[in-house]
Structures are given as C-alpha cells and as structure tokens.
Amino acid sequence: MIVRENGDRYDGSHRVVYYAPDEQGRCAPQHVKSEFDEQIESFYELREAELERLQGRLLAGEISSIGFFVHYCNMTVQDTAARMRTTQGRVRRHMTPEGFGGLKVRTLKKYAKLFDVAVADFFQFTHIAAGMNATAKRFHERLIQKVQVTIESEGDDS
Amino acid sequence: MKAIDGYEHKVASHCETGTLRNLVSFAGMDISEPMVFGIGSGPMFIYLFFAKGPSTLPLIGLRNRPANIFKFVGKLCGIDFRYEKFKNPGAALSRANEWIDRGVPVGVSVDMFYMKYLPIFLRVHAPSHFIVLVGRDDGAYMVSDPYNSELGRLDREDLEAAMDTHAPLARDNFLITVRGIPDGVDWKHAAKKAMKKTVKVMLMPPGIRRLVPFMGIQGMKLYARKVRQWPDRYQGVVLREGILFNAVGFEDQGTGGGAFRLMYGAFLQEAAGLFGSTELEGLAERMIEHGQDWRRLSRKLIEIGKQVPLNDDEYPRWLETHGEGMRSALHEVSERFLEKAAFEERFFKDLDKVVARLG
Structure with a gap:
C-alpha cells in the first residue's frame, strides 16, 4: 500500500444538490458546496489517524493485512463474508496473522478486488516522502503491481 | 472518448x-x-x-x-x-x-x-x-x-x-x-396513486407495525428513543463519528437535505400545481418546513458530535466534565425526533384525506 507523507487532502471542490425554498417559496434544487464541508476535512484527519493506528496493530501482530483492510475500509465481518462468499468464521480467522499465513493466492486475489488494492499491498507499505510522487499500476487481476516513484516537478501539487 | x-x-x-x-x-x-x-x-x-x-x-x-x-x-x-x-x-x-x-x-x-x-x-x-x-x-x-x-x-x-x-x-x-416512453402520461393519476402508496408504507396497518417496529413512523420513534442511549452504548471516536455520520447522512448523502423530506415537499408542490389544489399546496408547505427543521436538527447533531474528542485517550476525562451536557443535548434531540415522528404520523393521515378528495 502506498502511504503519502503529506496524506490526501480535501480540495473543497465537491458540490451537492440541496432542495430549499426560493424567494417565491418554491422548493428548488441548488447545486452548492456542502454545508458540512468541515466534517469532510475531519474525515481525512481521522482516516490518517486510523491508518496509523491500524498499521501499529498490524506491525504488533495483533491483526493481519486482511484485518487491516476490513477495518480501514469500514467494513463489517458480515458484509466481507457475504462479498467473499465465505463464512464469517473464516473471515475472522483470515483477520488474524495465523489465519492469514495459510491463505491461497486465489483467495488473496479475491480480497484484493474487494478492498481495491493489489495482492502486493497485503505484504508491503510504501511510504512516500513529501516532494515525491508514486503511481501504481496493476496487472493480471491485481497479482502483479508496478510502482513508479518520481520526484515531483515544480508546481506539481499532486 | x-x-x-x-x-x-x-x-x-x-x-x-x-x-x-x-x-x-x-x-x-x-x-x-x-x-x-x-x-x-x-x-x-x-x-x-x-x-x-x-x-x-x-x-x-x-x-x-x-x-x-x-x-x-x-x-x-x-x-x-x-x-x-x-x-x-x-x-x-x-x-x-x-x-x-x-x-x-x-x-x-x-x-x-x-x-x-x-x-x-x-x-x-x-x-x-x-x-x-x-x-x-x-x-x-x-x-x-x-x-x-x-x-x-x-x-x-x-x-x-x-x-x-x-x-x-x-x-x-x-x-x-x-x-x-408513452405518448402522454396521466400525471394526476400517477401522483395520486404514488401518494396513496407512500401514506400506506409510512403509516402501515397496526398488525404490520408490530411485526416491523423499525419501519415507517414506528422506526422513527424507535430511532428517537435509541438516541438517548448512545452515550451508554458507544464511546470516544465511535460515538463521535456515529453522530456525525447520522447527521451528514440525513443531509448530504443523496437526500437533497432534510432526509429527503425537502425533495418530497418539492414533489407535493408540483403535484398541487397539477391538481390546482390549495389543500395539497398547504401540505407541501408543511412538509418543506418539516424538512428545514430536520436540517436544523442535523446541525444540532453536528454540534454535539464535534464536541466529542478525536482521540480515544482523552474521552474518559472529557466525559467526566462534559458527559451530563452531552446526555442532556442528546435527550433534547431525541425529544425532537419524537416530535418529528408525531408530525409525520399526522401529516400522512392528512395527506391520505386530501388525496381522497382530489379529482
């Protein structure tokens, strides 16, 4: 998984459609900035904190990479099991380091699709320092991943 | 492309x-x-x-x-x-x-x-x-x-x-x-049938209400009562994010604001125009006011949620000093949701009567 030091930030560009009465009292659509933009910003902070917390648990051997992504993607064991077409007991087992160790590549590919990551992301975190950029391209149903790390050019704030 | x-x-x-x-x-x-x-x-x-x-x-x-x-x-x-x-x-x-x-x-x-x-x-x-x-x-x-x-x-x-x-x-x-698509649509017929259906699913016959107490008006009342229990059941970031998610969910996640009630008010206004019904126009105004009040309630929830610390370690100490305040604020929110449920119960009964009188 690629983790950027500066993290993702909200650019404030999102707009939502609200219905509200106009001057004539007609309830009409308005395509405007969300009234709750502040909550969106705190979402990014919390996500960063959650990443750090889960990474700590993963490195301490409390959870496996599957456990990491179930929590990070805000999923429940029940939903994960339904989507993986397996039992909740199996998912719980896969969420432990012991259970993860016995997983087949085929199962990892299915999990990778569910979490929208590459199989390699279950085994590695790549931290990208400020001023660097990284792009990942996946091949063969997420089994192979090519990561390209570059130095950000001037004026590039991506 | x-x-x-x-x-x-x-x-x-x-x-x-x-x-x-x-x-x-x-x-x-x-x-x-x-x-x-x-x-x-x-x-x-x-x-x-x-x-x-x-x-x-x-x-x-x-x-x-x-x-x-x-x-x-x-x-x-x-x-x-x-x-x-x-x-x-x-x-x-x-x-x-x-x-x-x-x-x-x-x-x-x-x-x-x-x-x-x-x-x-x-x-x-x-x-x-x-x-x-x-x-x-x-x-x-x-x-x-x-x-x-x-x-x-x-x-x-x-x-x-x-x-x-x-x-x-x-x-x-x-x-x-x-x-x-058809050459012409009988909009009055479609709107009337749809309003009747909405009344039915929101109010539900008493027998069904008992079977599914989490749906319609009963569901709103159940939710309102559960709001009071949040501080006992959830703590820290879980509580904070849950409250904020509820509020943002009512407003921003595809509802048009006020938990779809404002969009429904806009529909009733359009329907009132079709029928030339002042009674329906009056109901539309009530629904729009209800939707706007729901928005105010969502803002109140946001205020409450934002007070809960972002860090779980700070929560126990925060609870000692702010716990009572939060409980009382959530109690007030709960009461207001109960009022919202009572409003919708009256509203959909009134809508049923008005629809029956429409030509």
Missing part, C-alpha cells in the same frame, strides 16, 4: 432519481427529480438497529428499497424500462457495449467504492449506487454519475468489480435501458 450524441449529463441530489431522470430525458420525456422521487414513493424511514454499515452506529434507511423507484415510476408513468440481469460482469458489459454502440445510454447498479472519479470520502462500500454508461473505448467507460459535476471516466476493471459485488441487497450485473 465521446459521449453518446444528445446525452445531457445533469447532477441530482440522489443517484437513483437522477439516473432515472437522465435516462428518460434522453428518451424524450421531461420530468423533474422531485416528481421521480414522489411518483417512485421514495420517502421511508428504516432503523436497522441490528445491522451495521459504513457508520459506527446502526444503519438507517431514508428511502424505499433500491430500484423500487424505477419500478414504481415505470409502472405509474407507463415508461417501458428494460431490465437485464447477467451472471457475470463480462456478459453484462458485452451487452452494455452493444447498447452504447447503438447510441443507447445504459443504467447500471454499482458499488460506490470503486467510483474512482468521486472524492475519497464518498467511496464507501454502498452497493446500490446508480450511474449511466454513456461512452466507451477499449479499456474504459464514460460515466454519468448524478453525484459528479462532470462526466467521469472509469476503467473496465473497476466497473467490473463495482457491478459484481455479491453484497446483501445488491443488484449485481444489472442493466437498465429505456425501451419506450
């Missing part, structure tokens, strides 16, 4: 109503989003106290079952929707390609998690999101998503993952196209 000639991408507050409107608009029928929502008997309240979704608190549903708006609008307006279900995304996309190549936009049910053109905070595992495919090249599709200001681009791999989720209640590998 080029969009199908004549397709106009329009944003909407909700994905299903927006997708339906955009599809039929391409086919030549002019209909507003509130009219789609109202004729689709959209309003609902379901408090799934036994299920957890992307929020840290139990799931709340504010509208009827996904794809029911398509079903009801199709039936009442005489729009001939073609529904096609496939075993796998490959087969579904082969069919979708045929339609796109023939210049027919294709509605698809997808998991929002894979919609890469959306900002990350919207990309949650919600498996009943509706979009329209309006163009393609070898490895990607052009997507008209009512939540996106512009047409988006989605890789085929992501679209396949989004269409084939195996999630509960998902409509996997499901395509919708418009086969035909």
Whole structure:
C-alpha cells in the first residue's frame, strides 16, 4: 500500500444538490458546496489517524493485512463474508496473522478486488516522502503491481 | 472518448432519481427529480438497529428499497424500462457495449467504492449506487454519475468489480435501458396513486407495525428513543463519528437535505400545481418546513458530535466534565425526533384525506 507523507487532502471542490425554498417559496434544487464541508476535512484527519493506528496493530501482530483492510475500509465481518462468499468464521480467522499465513493466492486475489488494492499491498507499505510522487499500476487481476516513484516537478501539487 | 450524441449529463441530489431522470430525458420525456422521487414513493424511514454499515452506529434507511423507484415510476408513468440481469460482469458489459454502440445510454447498479472519479470520502462500500454508461473505448467507460459535476471516466476493471459485488441487497450485473416512453402520461393519476402508496408504507396497518417496529413512523420513534442511549452504548471516536455520520447522512448523502423530506415537499408542490389544489399546496408547505427543521436538527447533531474528542485517550476525562451536557443535548434531540415522528404520523393521515378528495 502506498502511504503519502503529506496524506490526501480535501480540495473543497465537491458540490451537492440541496432542495430549499426560493424567494417565491418554491422548493428548488441548488447545486452548492456542502454545508458540512468541515466534517469532510475531519474525515481525512481521522482516516490518517486510523491508518496509523491500524498499521501499529498490524506491525504488533495483533491483526493481519486482511484485518487491516476490513477495518480501514469500514467494513463489517458480515458484509466481507457475504462479498467473499465465505463464512464469517473464516473471515475472522483470515483477520488474524495465523489465519492469514495459510491463505491461497486465489483467495488473496479475491480480497484484493474487494478492498481495491493489489495482492502486493497485503505484504508491503510504501511510504512516500513529501516532494515525491508514486503511481501504481496493476496487472493480471491485481497479482502483479508496478510502482513508479518520481520526484515531483515544480508546481506539481499532486 | 465521446459521449453518446444528445446525452445531457445533469447532477441530482440522489443517484437513483437522477439516473432515472437522465435516462428518460434522453428518451424524450421531461420530468423533474422531485416528481421521480414522489411518483417512485421514495420517502421511508428504516432503523436497522441490528445491522451495521459504513457508520459506527446502526444503519438507517431514508428511502424505499433500491430500484423500487424505477419500478414504481415505470409502472405509474407507463415508461417501458428494460431490465437485464447477467451472471457475470463480462456478459453484462458485452451487452452494455452493444447498447452504447447503438447510441443507447445504459443504467447500471454499482458499488460506490470503486467510483474512482468521486472524492475519497464518498467511496464507501454502498452497493446500490446508480450511474449511466454513456461512452466507451477499449479499456474504459464514460460515466454519468448524478453525484459528479462532470462526466467521469472509469476503467473496465473497476466497473467490473463495482457491478459484481455479491453484497446483501445488491443488484449485481444489472442493466437498465429505456425501451419506450408513452405518448402522454396521466400525471394526476400517477401522483395520486404514488401518494396513496407512500401514506400506506409510512403509516402501515397496526398488525404490520408490530411485526416491523423499525419501519415507517414506528422506526422513527424507535430511532428517537435509541438516541438517548448512545452515550451508554458507544464511546470516544465511535460515538463521535456515529453522530456525525447520522447527521451528514440525513443531509448530504443523496437526500437533497432534510432526509429527503425537502425533495418530497418539492414533489407535493408540483403535484398541487397539477391538481390546482390549495389543500395539497398547504401540505407541501408543511412538509418543506418539516424538512428545514430536520436540517436544523442535523446541525444540532453536528454540534454535539464535534464536541466529542478525536482521540480515544482523552474521552474518559472529557466525559467526566462534559458527559451530563452531552446526555442532556442528546435527550433534547431525541425529544425532537419524537416530535418529528408525531408530525409525520399526522401529516400522512392528512395527506391520505386530501388525496381522497382530489379529482
């Protein structure tokens, strides 16, 4: 998984459609900035904190990479099991380091699709320092991943 | 990549109503989003106290079952929707390609998690999101998503993952196209039937109410009572995020604000114009005021949620000094939700009477 030091930030560009009465009292659509933009910003902070917390648990051997992504993607064991077409007991087992160790590549590919990551992301975190950029391209149903790390050019704030 | 000639991408507050409107608009029928929502008997309240979704608190549903708006609008307006279900995304996309190549936009049910053109905070595992495919090249599709200001681009791999989720209640590998629209629509008949249906699902007969106490007005009352229990059941960031998610969910997650009540008010105004009914116009005003008050309540929830510390370690100490204040604030919110439930009970009974008097 690629983790950027500066993290993702909200650019404030999102707009939502609200219905509200106009001057004539007609309830009409308005395509405007969300009234709750502040909550969106705190979402990014919390996500960063959650990443750090889960990474700590993963490195301490409390959870496996599957456990990491179930929590990070805000999923429940029940939903994960339904989507993986397996039992909740199996998912719980896969969420432990012991259970993860016995997983087949085929199962990892299915999990990778569910979490929208590459199989390699279950085994590695790549931290990208400020001023660097990284792009990942996946091949063969997420089994192979090519990561390209570059130095950000001037004026590039991506 | 080029969009199908004549397709106009329009944003909407909700994905299903927006997708339906955009599809039929391409086919030549002019209909507003509130009219789609109202004729689709959209309003609902379901408090799934036994299920957890992307929020840290139990799931709340504010509208009827996904794809029911398509079903009801199709039936009442005489729009001939073609529904096609496939075993796998490959087969579904082969069919979708045929339609796109023939210049027919294709509605698809997808998991929002894979919609890469959306900002990350919207990309949650919600498996009943509706979009329209309006163009393609070898490895990607052009997507008209009512939540996106512009047409988006989605890789085929992501679209396949989004269409084939195996999630509960998902409509996997499901395509919708418009086969035909009627020469004329009896809007009065459609609106009247839809209002009756909405009254029925919101109020429900007493026997059914007891069987499903988490739905309709009963569901609102149950939710209101549970709000008081939050500080005992949840703590720290879980509590904070749950409260905030509830409030943002009422306003921003495809509802048009006020948990769809403002959009329903807009529908009632349009319906009142059709019938020339001042009684219905009065009900529309009441519903709009109710929706605006719901917004005020959501803001109150945001205020309460934001007071809870972001760090779990600080929570016990914070609770000692702020616990009573939070309990009392949530108690007030609970009372106001009970008032909202009582309002809706009266409102839908009144709507039933007014509909019976409409010509």
